[in-house]
Amino acid sequence: MKFIIPSLSLRSSRNCCYPAQKSIMASPLTQTLTLSQTQTGSFHADPAQDDLDDIPCSEPQQERQERQQLLLSSSDSLPLGFGSPSRCLSGESLVERAWTHWAKLGRPKLIVAPMVDNSELPFRMLCRKYGAEAAYTPMLHSRIFTENEKYRNQEFTTCKEDRPLFVQFCANDPEVLLEAAMRVEPFCDYVDINFGCPQRIARRGNYGAFLMDNLPLVKSLVQKLALNLNVPVSCKIRVFPDLQDTIKYARMLEDAGCSLLAVHGRTRDEKDGKKFRADWDAIRAVKNAVRIPVLANGNIRHVDDVHTCLEKTGADGVLSAESLLENPALFAGYRTAEWVVGSEGSERDGKLDQTDLLVEYLKFCERYPVPWRMIRAHVHRMLGDWFRMHPHVREDLNSQSKLTFEFLYNMVDRLRELGTRIPLYLDDKHGDRVPADGLVSRDV
Structure with a gap:
């Protein structure tokens, strides 16, 4: 269950040295949040794509309201007992x-x-x-x-x-x-x-x-x-x-x-x-x-x-x-081919690759919606090596002004069907860091 910060009363704007922020209207299609360009340092060249990429990948209004109510009533959301403020310690x-x-x-x-x-x-x-x-x-x-x-x-x-x-x-x-x-x-x-x-x-x-x-x-x-x-x-x-x-x-x-x-x-x-x-x-x-x-x-x-x-x-x-960003399974002991060179042959194919990780990431996105611009960025980072081998697939991705999960899952299938697999590797001495169930399930 996803928690969303509930709306609280807002005070008037302060004068400070941050760049001015546009007021945001209700419709994400007509006036979208431009933080990704003006505040975070990342820049999107195509304004139309910027608007579409800033839309959450999915989230019914009723579901959002239910999650907000859960957030307000959830005892699990309380702090983990750090205690009162430290003004007297x-x-x-x-x-x-x-x-x-x-x-x-x-x-x-x-x-x-x-x-x-x-x-x-x-x-x-x-x-x-x-x-x-x-x-x-x-x-x-x-x-x-x-x-x-x-x-x-x-x-x-x-x-x-x-x-x-x-x-x-x-x-x-x-x-x-x-x-x-x-x-x-x-x-x-x-x-x-x-x-x-x-x-x-x-x-x-x-x-x-x-x-x-x-x-x-x-x-x-x-x-x-x-x-x-x-x-x-x-x-x-x-x-x-x-x-x-x-x-x-x-x-x-x-x-x-x-x-x-x-x-x-x-x-x-x-x-x-x-x-x-x-x-x-x-x-x-x-x-x-x-x-x-x-x-x-x-x-x-x-x-x-x-x-x-x-x-x-x-x-x-x-x-x-x-x-x-390139290898979200790093902490489980998996490594990309770049870090296998010179390892004296102790690495083996971990039976996992970055397309597997991307599919799992997309399933998490279906469960916990985020703006498409975030998803687009992760696709490029996780599949960078694959796109260098198959630039026409990357070009197809870049040409999509509006992403869908169907398109992304189909894109993964296309890469796999091209017959070149780029595995992640495991070092036998760090095998204990692999999840207990061995191969990772495709169903998150």
Whole structure:
């Protein structure tokens, strides 16, 4: 059962440094939400396609109303006992409570990183099926989240199996951030603040990694949540070029009330993950400098990287982003052919490929509807190698201004009938990470 954030009373718009947002009318066909172009940094060249791709793949109005009512009445949606806000606790008590909460969640180590438009509910559920133990939502824009019901309904959905869950916001106004956070705190295990986005859209909006230039504001954002929420606050950061600045930054966040810190081991200027290796030594230094749980982000391409990263950083878990988009079964031990080369022949065909994963993803989308633009993006990422071999199939996909599930399932059948299969591989030494039922069922 999918939960949708219910409509709450909205206050008047504030003046802030985010780009102006259009008012959204009821009809998605006549005036659709343009966040994917103006707020998240992704850009669609064809306005007509943009409109069609922003429509949810399916969702009857009656079903939405029933889910909203369930959300309001569900006892499962209550926070997991983090307790009252931390306004009266000492530093030692805050650290102790941070670890108690982490232990209640089962100390998850394999975590889906936040990805704009890409870590939505169906994708999170697919990754969870293949070993992910926790997940972040996509980055949500705090001001738009407080002001726009359509944005809330499309960009944040969850279900009772979607736990542990981090809900991530970008923000530069503590009051706006708190209002957004209070809307989601009954349905998540952490409210996360994005201090790591390095993209130009974050520079223009004055959020993400560009708040590293304004540490008093960073501190006030964390404190506002820590003093007023019943769920813990987590933060996702990038490192400074100078290690000591990074350590001071991490300790400041801990002192402000951060209960869990995810560290991306690249600087704000190191945007290209293929060109710049994440600095695991810097992550280890942060882990040694703070007393709260720390997650490592960067260089997680297959399951061997997970074990190596945990060993070298001492972190309490790892996040993966780009690699999961191509291979959502990464945490179950599957790897693409790119990471089989030089493995001394220990890999075997895992009897699973990316068309199998896409079919499972589409079935999750039928159950948990999302805008078609998200589905389109996942199709391209999961089937990138297949499309390079059969570019005419990709061209057919790109020519579709309106996607349907029937078209996508037929496209998968076409790729399979072309006779070239691109398997995912399993390393025998990591066979214990494969789901207990062996081959994955096609029925999600």
